[in-house]
Amino acid sequence: MHLVIIGNGITGVSCALTVRRLSPEARITLVSEETPHHFSRTALMYVYMGHMRAQDIKPYEDWFWLENRLELVYATATALDAGRKTIHLSTGPPLTYDKLLLATGSVSRLAGWPGQHLPGVQGLYSLPDLEQMHRDTHGIRQAVVVGGGLIGIELAEMLHSRGIAVTMLVRDSRYWGSVLPPEEAALIELQLRAHHTTVHYGTELAEILPDDTGRVRAVRTTQGTELPCQWVGLATGVAPNLALARTCPTLETDRGILVDAHLQTSLPDVYAAGDCAQHRQPGADEVPIEQLWYTGRMQGETVAYTICGQPTPYQRGPWFNSAKFFQLEYQTYGRVPAEATAGEQTCYWQHPNGRHALRINYRPGQGNAVTGVNALGIRQRHDVWESWLRAGTPVQEVLAQLRRANFDPEFFRRHEPAILRTFNQQLLSKSN
Ligand SMILES: Cc1cc2nc3c(=O)[nH]c(=O)nc-3n(C[C@H](O)[C@H](O)[C@H](O)COP(=O)(O)OP(=O)(O)OC[C@H]3O[C@@H](n4cnc5c(N)ncnc54)[C@H](O)[C@@H]3O)c2cc1C
CATH class of the missing domain: 3.50.50.60 (FAD/NAD(P)-binding domain)
Structure with a gap:
């Protein structure tokens, strides 16, 4: 099998590495127009700020690819000819594929402002x-x-x-x-x-x-x-990069490249994953286009199984995201809407110094099952929250075990009484 992957971002590379593991004989070619080697897009800011050098944000040594028989092509894929199973390139001979993964990522979304193309x-x-x-x-x-x-x-x-x-x-x-x-x-x-x-x-x-x-x-x-x-x-914001997809009239697109639960496009043997893919039928509480690092990795790994003959639907599980706002770390698990929603209650604690906060949402109509958490300046454990959210654990039980989710025992020892006192008071007043 010759697998051609367009895009060497987290999605394309996760797929390539998983296929290499599942199918040692497969021929795998990664095409990228951005850089010859994969890098961590999420770390770009640290290069600008001088915390890291450009070579530090490459997770793999340059020899890694050859050693793992992953062929790298540094060129733009300019056209997809699905009838001939061929990808045309800006330089070099065209590539024919048995299976194709489109992992072309996103582009910055511009609203057409006057002057948006000025230098600077x-x-x-x-x-x-x-x-x-x-x-x-x-x-x-x-x-x-x-x-x-x-x-x-x-x-x-x-x-x-x-x-x-x-x-x-x-x-x-x-x-x-x-x-x-x-x-x-x-x-x-x-x-x-x-x-x-x-x-x-x-x-x-x-x-x-x-x-x-x-x-x-x-x-x-x-x-x-x-x-x-x-x-x-x-x-x-960003929008799916559809430049290559649009060269193939039979490939169905909407805002992104349309895919089914197996990340298969409208064309045989052509898949799409990561930022560029749009799920035809996203699950409850899921968005059709996911533009995150970890969902790119999950989609890349999942589609590799289907490509290798082990059909596997993509199932993301509870939502998760994290970021850092200057000095303040942010994590969110499950769903915490920006505005209060009917049928859902919230408990919120904030430290007077404004550098730590915890919010837990739950549904009184469903046995007080927790539905989401926001943590600022308090690091929470992913696996613990994922299990609570999947199980619909009652908020009282979560509070009784909150220590388990806390990453930093010292922080929790200092603030646990205040957090629990606030949350228990709020629970009591809401149940009255
Ligand atoms: C500055 C910044 C910070 C971010 N921080 C976070 C964060 O903290 N957490 C988080 O979860 N997410 C973050 N994201 C989002 C995250 O980086 C993306 O969701 C993720 O990189 C998407 O991976 P991908 O492999 O699907 O696409 P991409 O990383 O976009 O990779 C696609 C690659 O395909 C190449 N390509 C496209 N078309 C062609 C073509 N025709 N021929 C050849 N090559 C092609 C592109 O040039 C690109 O290199 C951040 C994004 C940015 C821009």
Whole structure:
């Protein structure tokens, strides 16, 4: 079998390594236009901030690929001819495949603002983006970041680390208002203030303005304010990269490449996984397009089994995400909606210093089963929360065993009485 994988991100590489293990004889070719070798996209910010060198974010030595008989092609896959089972490349001869995995990831989503293509204006997705940001922010004083999500705050932290004054434009009335409840958002806002980041809430970008040389000199907001800046970071989300998929009219796409439970596309022997895939029938509480590192790895590993003749549906399990907002670590397991929802109750504890918080949601109508947790500045154990969420463990039992989920015994010894006192009081008042 010749397996061709387009994209050497976490999804493509996880698939390649799993197929190598399951099928030692398979011929495997990985095609990538971004970098010759796989790297950790999530660590890009640390390269900019000087905490790591570019070679440090490659999880495998360069000899690893040859040693494991993984053929690497550094080129753009320009066209998919499904009838001939052939991939055309920007350089070199075409590749014929027996099985094909499309793992083409995402691209930054731009809203078509006037001036979005000016020099000094960009998104951050790829290593070339990072190199461009490095060049274009050298020696500047002011930057504007558009978008209040995870990449927006990463950009703010990166720029702040170089002493650049940052202004963020955030459409919602609070930070990451579509995801975080108001209390958690307020703690992130404390971090932003502590790191001298000015945030304009309820504000969108209207236009990016050039100077005499054509470089960005300012942005104008929807409020009509003009903010001088020498660099603009566009962080308003990502969209599946469909450039290759669109060259094949028989491959069904919507916002992403449409896949079934086995990550199979509308074409025989062609699969799609990771950021570029859109699930036709996502499970309850699941989103059709998952744009996360760990879901990319899970999808890559799962599709490898199907490719090797062991059909395996993709089942993600309870939602999980983590991030770091400047100094504040964030973890979420299960579902914690940004706004209170009918049939669900919440317990919330926050340390007076604003650097630790814990929220647990549960459903009184279903035996008080826990449905999700948000932890800020308190590290929780993934396996413990996953088992509680899968089992629908009652919140009282979770509180009695909360120590099990805590990663840091010292933290828990200090704060356990206060957390439990607050939660038990709230449970009592809600049940009355
Ligand atoms: C700055 C940043 C920080 C992030 N931080 C986090 C985080 O903390 N936690 C988290 O869970 N997620 C994070 N993410 C998201 C996460 O990185 C992605 O979900 C994940 O990388 C997707 O993996 P993938 O393999 O599906 O796609 P990608 O990593 O995008 O890899 C796809 C590869 O395919 C290549 N490619 C595309 N088309 C072609 C073609 N036609 N020919 C050849 N090559 C092609 C692309 O150039 C790319 O190299 C972050 C993303 C960014 C941009």
